[in-house]
Amino acid sequence: MPKVVDPARRRNEVVAAVWRVIRRDGLDRASVRNVAREAGLSAGSLRHYFATQPELLAFTLRTIIERVEERIAAVSAPTADPRDRAARILDELLPMDAERAAENNVWLAFTARALVDPDLRALCEEAHTALRAGCLALVTSLAPESDTELEADRLHALVDGLAVHAALHPQTTTPPRMRAAISAHLDELHDLHDHRAATGGG
Amino acid sequence: MPKVVDPARRRNEVVAAVWRVIRRDGLDRASVRNVAREAGLSAGSLRHYFATQPELLAFTLRTIIERVEERIAAVSAPTADPRDRAARILDELLPMDAERAAENNVWLAFTARALVDPDLRALCEEAHTALRAGCLALVTSLAPESDTELEADRLHALVDGLAVHAALHPQTTTPPRMRAAISAHLDELHDLHDHRAATGGG
């Protein structure tokens, strides 16, 4: 056996280097050489863990998706009050601290590339669909009498719109303002529920 | 004087070529040579109209912003019913046909690059701020008694979120569904206005 190295750990370090390069210089500067230098490796050594550059980028994107999924799963506690649970889940989805802001920016970079890269697009669309399903579930739990598909579209767009704004204009799209927007939206969903229920609508 | 050529027209043709390259291959493939080939020119000739590549890209982004501004201005008719006017303006902002879908995808590509390019960032932030101001004006015209800043955040995020979804997942984020989401949102703004006015709120 060779030099004792945990390949999985190494891969994670490389992914962290990819993040730093993308945030600092952009996705198109995430070349094998630049990432290797950022990770403190040579390009040849990096290619031991990722045979090709597309593989490296796809792995990085997958890592982001998994991280978000893990955060959501950690909140899930389905017995909690639906309103609180929704607020907590949406809070995990939005870039409320520096680490998630980084994650969000990297995600946006990948989204843009997914428009012209079929492999990345498949991953992004999968995440998009999952998030849409999650929004539908939240809406259904809060306002089952409403037009849940329509309200899921609205909530989904609100969340991703806030995320984009947080990436482009973080000085105005601050965590408190994002929380206020989400909170107001959830309040209206609740009102909608009450109103429809009271008038027997459906 | 030389070969009779309208430089402004040529620039517009080149910008159209940039759009096609970005949509087909992505912003990082919008090299001087690729754009020139797409425009049916040589790279040397292209550089007659755009001295550097950053200048070419900045001009392209500026063109997008101006196009949107012109469409908005064409709707403005401030005497119309506020609700109809808001719906029409928001309709112009969203990718409701193939041309605006192309524009939207190119815009998203530039937004992602703006995260790491100060020049493009300045342009994107300017557009972002203008759009935010427009949302605030619409909200104020529809629900002046509401928390207009908060509601402007929500409307702005909804619009940009829908645009991103239309770029990434156009098969589900269709024009009718976008219109329905906008319409529902405007309805709630109106309800909010009525409710606050009826209860003397502020």
Next chain:
DNA sequence: CCGAAAGTAGCACAGTTGTGCTATAAAAGT
């Protein structure tokens, strides 16, 4: 002590990039 396996580094090659530079072609004024 030694070889096998695995990590690391680096070179090589062909392709692309931005941009500086020069040469040719065409149209207008003299």
Next chain:
DNA sequence: ACTTTTATAGCACAACTGTGCTACTTTCGG
């Protein structure tokens, strides 16, 4: 006819890219 001005094309250079390939180093099994 001749010059001037502009458009167009193309070459050249240095830098960077992904990736194939070869060497060296380190560690463990025997």
